Amino acid sequence: MSTPDLETRLDPAIAARLKRNADGLVAAIVREHGSGDVLMMAWMDDEALHRTLTTGLATYWSRSRRELWVKGATSGHYQHVRHVALDCDGDAVLVTVEQDGAACHTGTHTCFTDELSLTPGGDR
Amino acid sequence: MSTPDLETRLDPAIAARLKRNADGLVAAIVREHGSGDVLMMAWMDDEALHRTLTTGLATYWSRSRRELWVKGATSGHYQHVRHVALDCDGDAVLVTVEQDGAACHTGTHTCFTDELSLTPGGDR
Numbered sequence: 001m002s003t004p005d006l007e008t009r010l011d012p013a014i015a016a017r018l019k020r021n022a023d024g025l026v027a028a029i030v031r032e033h034g035s036g037d038v039l040m041m042a043w044m045d046d047e048a049l050h051r052t053l054t055t056g057l058a059t060y061w062s063r064s065r066r067e068l069w070v071k072g073a074t075s076g077h078y079q080h081v082r083h084v085a086l087d088c089d090g091d092a093v094l095v096t097v098e099q100d101g102a103a104c105h106t107g108t109h110t111c112f113t114d115e116l117s118l119t120p121g122g123d124r
Numbered sequence: 125m126s127t128p129d130l131e132t133r134l135d136p137a138i139a140a141r142l143k144r145n146a147d148g149l150v151a152a153i154v155r156e157h158g159s160g161d162v163l164m165m166a167w168m169d170d171e172a173l174h175r176t177l178t179t180g181l182a183t184y185w186s187r188s189r190r191e192l193w194v195k196g197a198t199s200g201h202y203q204h205v206r207h208v209a210l211d212c213d214g215d216a217v218l219v220t221v222e223q224d225g226a227a228c229h230t231g232t233h234t235c236f237t238d239e240l241s242l243t244p245g246g247d248r
Contacts, residue, residue, distance in 0.1 A: 054244065054246035086240060088230050089235075116138060116177060119177055119178050
Protein backbone atom coordinates (compact mmCIF):
# COMPACT_ATOMS: atom_id res chain seq x y z
CA MET A 1 0.00 0.00 0.00
CA SER A 2 1.73 3.19 -1.11
CA THR A 3 -0.90 5.89 -0.76
CA PRO A 4 -3.47 6.33 1.97
CA ASP A 5 -7.21 6.00 1.64
CA LEU A 6 -7.38 3.83 -1.46
CA GLU A 7 -9.36 1.15 0.30
CA THR A 8 -10.66 1.22 3.81
CA ARG A 9 -13.34 -0.41 5.89
CA LEU A 10 -13.66 2.59 8.20
CA ASP A 11 -17.27 3.16 9.29
CA PRO A 12 -18.65 5.69 6.77
CA ALA A 13 -20.34 7.57 9.63
CA ILE A 14 -16.90 8.20 11.12
CA ALA A 15 -15.21 8.84 7.78
CA ALA A 16 -17.76 11.58 7.06
CA ARG A 17 -16.67 13.45 10.20
CA LEU A 18 -12.96 13.55 9.30
CA LYS A 19 -11.33 16.65 7.89
CA ARG A 20 -8.18 15.24 6.31
CA ASN A 21 -5.15 17.30 5.30
CA ALA A 22 -3.86 17.50 1.73
CA ASP A 23 -2.20 14.11 2.21
CA GLY A 24 -5.45 12.47 3.35
CA LEU A 25 -4.37 12.26 6.99
CA VAL A 26 -5.54 13.34 10.43
CA ALA A 27 -3.18 14.01 13.33
CA ALA A 28 -3.08 11.47 16.16
CA ILE A 29 -2.08 12.67 19.62
CA VAL A 30 -1.16 9.73 21.83
CA ARG A 31 -1.71 9.87 25.58
CA GLU A 32 -0.89 7.26 28.20
CA HIS A 33 -3.83 5.79 30.10
CA GLY A 34 -3.44 6.37 33.81
CA SER A 35 -0.57 8.85 33.85
CA GLY A 36 -2.12 11.08 31.19
CA ASP A 37 1.37 11.71 29.79
CA VAL A 38 1.40 12.85 26.16
CA LEU A 39 3.67 10.29 24.51
CA MET A 40 3.96 11.19 20.83
CA MET A 41 2.22 12.55 17.77
CA ALA A 42 1.67 10.55 14.58
CA TRP A 43 -0.67 10.52 11.57
CA MET A 44 -3.55 8.29 10.47
CA ASP A 45 -5.26 7.66 7.19
CA ASP A 46 -8.78 6.21 7.26
CA GLU A 47 -7.56 2.61 7.32
CA ALA A 48 -5.13 3.29 10.18
CA LEU A 49 -8.01 4.74 12.19
CA HIS A 50 -10.18 1.74 11.30
CA ARG A 51 -7.51 -0.69 12.50
CA THR A 52 -6.89 1.35 15.65
CA LEU A 53 -10.60 1.12 16.49
CA THR A 54 -11.00 -2.55 15.61
CA THR A 55 -7.74 -4.35 16.46
CA GLY A 56 -6.96 -2.75 19.82
CA LEU A 57 -3.46 -1.82 18.64
CA ALA A 58 -2.63 1.77 17.70
CA THR A 59 -1.88 1.90 13.98
CA TYR A 60 -0.58 4.90 12.05
CA TRP A 61 0.32 5.98 8.53
CA SER A 62 4.08 6.33 8.19
CA ARG A 63 4.72 9.41 6.07
CA SER A 64 8.38 8.46 5.55
CA ARG A 65 7.78 4.83 4.60
CA ARG A 66 4.36 5.51 3.02
CA GLU A 67 2.76 2.49 4.62
CA LEU A 68 0.54 1.46 7.50
CA TRP A 69 2.53 1.09 10.69
CA VAL A 70 1.43 -0.93 13.71
CA LYS A 71 3.30 0.81 16.52
CA GLY A 72 5.43 -1.85 18.21
CA ALA A 73 5.48 -4.30 15.30
CA THR A 74 9.25 -4.06 15.11
CA SER A 75 10.16 -2.69 18.57
CA GLY A 76 7.67 -4.68 20.63
CA HIS A 77 6.51 -1.37 22.11
CA TYR A 78 2.85 -1.84 21.28
CA GLN A 79 0.14 0.63 22.23
CA HIS A 80 -3.06 -0.98 23.52
CA VAL A 81 -5.95 1.32 22.71
CA ARG A 82 -8.34 2.32 25.50
CA HIS A 83 -10.11 5.38 24.04
CA VAL A 84 -10.18 7.37 20.81
CA ALA A 85 -11.80 10.80 20.56
CA LEU A 86 -12.13 13.11 17.57
CA ASP A 87 -11.77 16.87 17.98
CA CYS A 88 -14.34 19.54 17.14
CA ASP A 89 -13.14 20.18 13.62
CA GLY A 90 -12.37 16.57 12.75
CA ASP A 91 -8.69 16.95 11.92
CA ALA A 92 -7.15 15.35 15.03
CA VAL A 93 -7.78 12.33 17.23
CA LEU A 94 -6.71 11.81 20.82
CA VAL A 95 -5.71 8.18 21.33
CA THR A 96 -5.43 6.93 24.90
CA VAL A 97 -3.25 3.84 25.20
CA GLU A 98 -1.52 1.47 27.54
CA GLN A 99 2.06 1.65 26.38
CA ASP A 100 4.41 -1.35 26.28
CA GLY A 101 7.97 -0.12 26.93
CA ALA A 102 9.13 3.24 25.64
CA ALA A 103 6.87 5.21 23.32
CA CYS A 104 9.73 7.06 21.65
CA HIS A 105 12.07 5.42 19.15
CA THR A 106 14.91 7.14 21.05
CA GLY A 107 14.10 4.93 24.05
CA THR A 108 12.49 7.60 26.22
CA HIS A 109 9.04 7.32 27.79
CA THR A 110 7.71 10.22 25.72
CA CYS A 111 8.91 11.97 22.58
CA PHE A 112 8.51 15.40 24.20
CA THR A 113 11.80 15.61 26.11
CA ASP A 114 13.36 18.77 24.65
CA GLU A 115 12.15 21.42 27.11
CA LEU A 116 12.28 24.96 25.67
CA SER A 117 13.05 27.79 28.10
CA LEU A 118 10.39 30.38 28.76
CA THR A 119 11.98 33.83 28.59
CA PRO A 120 9.46 36.42 29.76
CA GLY A 121 10.30 39.79 28.33
CA GLY A 122 12.44 38.19 25.65
CA ASP A 123 10.05 39.75 23.18
CA ARG A 124 11.61 43.16 23.67
CA MET B 125 1.16 39.31 8.26
CA SER B 126 -0.14 36.91 5.64
CA THR B 127 2.50 34.19 5.42
CA PRO B 128 4.44 32.61 8.26
CA ASP B 129 8.15 32.86 8.89
CA LEU B 130 8.87 36.07 7.04
CA GLU B 131 10.28 37.78 10.09
CA THR B 132 10.78 36.28 13.49
CA ARG B 133 12.86 36.86 16.58
CA LEU B 134 12.80 33.19 17.56
CA ASP B 135 16.11 32.09 19.12
CA PRO B 136 18.12 30.68 16.19
CA ALA B 137 19.22 27.76 18.37
CA ILE B 138 15.56 26.74 18.70
CA ALA B 139 14.68 27.54 15.09
CA ALA B 140 17.45 25.19 13.94
CA ARG B 141 15.80 22.29 15.79
CA LEU B 142 12.38 22.72 14.13
CA LYS B 143 11.23 20.48 11.30
CA ARG B 144 8.45 22.54 9.75
CA ASN B 145 5.82 21.17 7.38
CA ALA B 146 5.35 22.42 3.81
CA ASP B 147 3.46 25.42 5.20
CA GLY B 148 6.31 26.35 7.57
CA LEU B 149 4.44 25.17 10.66
CA VAL B 150 4.89 22.79 13.59
CA ALA B 151 1.98 21.15 15.40
CA ALA B 152 1.14 22.38 18.90
CA ILE B 153 -0.54 19.98 21.32
CA VAL B 154 -2.05 21.87 24.21
CA ARG B 155 -2.33 20.26 27.64
CA GLU B 156 -3.82 21.68 30.81
CA HIS B 157 -1.45 22.18 33.74
CA GLY B 158 -2.64 20.22 36.75
CA SER B 159 -5.32 18.04 35.18
CA GLY B 160 -3.10 16.94 32.28
CA ASP B 161 -6.17 17.08 30.00
CA VAL B 162 -5.36 17.44 26.31
CA LEU B 163 -7.33 20.54 25.34
CA MET B 164 -6.74 21.15 21.63
CA MET B 165 -4.33 21.02 18.75
CA ALA B 166 -3.18 24.06 16.80
CA TRP B 167 -0.25 25.16 14.64
CA MET B 168 2.70 27.50 15.15
CA ASP B 169 5.06 29.29 12.84
CA ASP B 170 8.41 30.44 14.23
CA GLU B 171 7.04 33.78 15.41
CA ALA B 172 4.08 32.16 17.18
CA LEU B 173 6.51 29.92 19.05
CA HIS B 174 8.69 32.92 19.88
CA ARG B 175 5.72 34.82 21.30
CA THR B 176 4.52 31.74 23.20
CA LEU B 177 7.93 31.45 24.86
CA THR B 178 8.36 35.16 25.58
CA THR B 179 4.91 36.63 26.34
CA GLY B 180 3.50 33.87 28.54
CA LEU B 181 0.37 33.63 26.36
CA ALA B 182 -0.08 30.73 23.94
CA THR B 183 0.03 32.10 20.40
CA TYR B 184 -0.68 30.15 17.21
CA TRP B 185 -0.73 30.57 13.46
CA SER B 186 -4.31 30.55 12.20
CA ARG B 187 -4.33 28.56 8.96
CA SER B 188 -7.81 29.80 8.06
CA ARG B 189 -7.19 33.49 8.76
CA ARG B 190 -3.51 33.33 7.82
CA GLU B 191 -2.42 35.42 10.77
CA LEU B 192 -0.93 35.13 14.24
CA TRP B 193 -3.58 34.32 16.81
CA VAL B 194 -3.26 34.96 20.53
CA LYS B 195 -5.62 32.36 21.95
CA GLY B 196 -8.19 34.23 24.03
CA ALA B 197 -7.70 37.63 22.37
CA THR B 198 -11.34 37.66 21.27
CA SER B 199 -12.91 35.09 23.65
CA GLY B 200 -11.03 36.01 26.81
CA HIS B 201 -10.08 32.34 27.09
CA TYR B 202 -6.35 32.93 27.34
CA GLN B 203 -3.82 30.16 27.82
CA HIS B 204 -1.05 31.01 30.31
CA VAL B 205 2.04 29.07 29.33
CA ARG B 206 3.80 26.95 31.97
CA HIS B 207 5.98 24.62 29.85
CA VAL B 208 6.85 24.04 26.20
CA ALA B 209 8.64 20.90 25.01
CA LEU B 210 9.72 19.93 21.51
CA ASP B 211 9.46 16.33 20.33
CA CYS B 212 12.26 14.07 19.12
CA ASP B 213 11.90 14.92 15.45
CA GLY B 214 11.19 18.61 15.91
CA ASP B 215 7.79 18.76 14.21
CA ALA B 216 5.53 19.08 17.27
CA VAL B 217 5.53 20.99 20.55
CA LEU B 218 3.68 20.10 23.73
CA VAL B 219 2.41 23.29 25.36
CA THR B 220 1.32 23.06 29.00
CA VAL B 221 -1.01 25.90 29.98
CA GLU B 222 -3.33 27.25 32.62
CA GLN B 223 -6.56 27.69 30.71
CA ASP B 224 -8.95 30.60 31.28
CA GLY B 225 -12.51 29.36 30.60
CA ALA B 226 -13.21 26.83 27.87
CA ALA B 227 -10.39 25.81 25.54
CA CYS B 228 -12.73 24.89 22.69
CA HIS B 229 -14.53 27.48 20.59
CA THR B 230 -17.65 25.30 20.99
CA GLY B 231 -17.63 26.12 24.72
CA THR B 232 -16.40 22.75 25.98
CA HIS B 233 -13.40 22.24 28.26
CA THR B 234 -11.52 20.31 25.57
CA CYS B 235 -11.93 19.99 21.79
CA PHE B 236 -11.74 16.17 22.01
CA THR B 237 -15.34 15.40 22.92
CA ASP B 238 -16.41 13.13 20.04
CA GLU B 239 -15.66 9.68 21.47
CA LEU B 240 -15.32 6.98 18.79
CA SER B 241 -16.46 3.47 19.69
CA LEU B 242 -13.90 0.70 19.86
CA THR B 243 -15.27 -2.33 18.02
CA PRO B 244 -12.95 -5.28 18.62
CA GLY B 245 -13.27 -7.80 15.84
CA GLY B 246 -14.85 -5.17 13.59
CA ASP B 247 -11.93 -5.76 11.29
CA ARG B 248 -13.38 -9.03 10.09
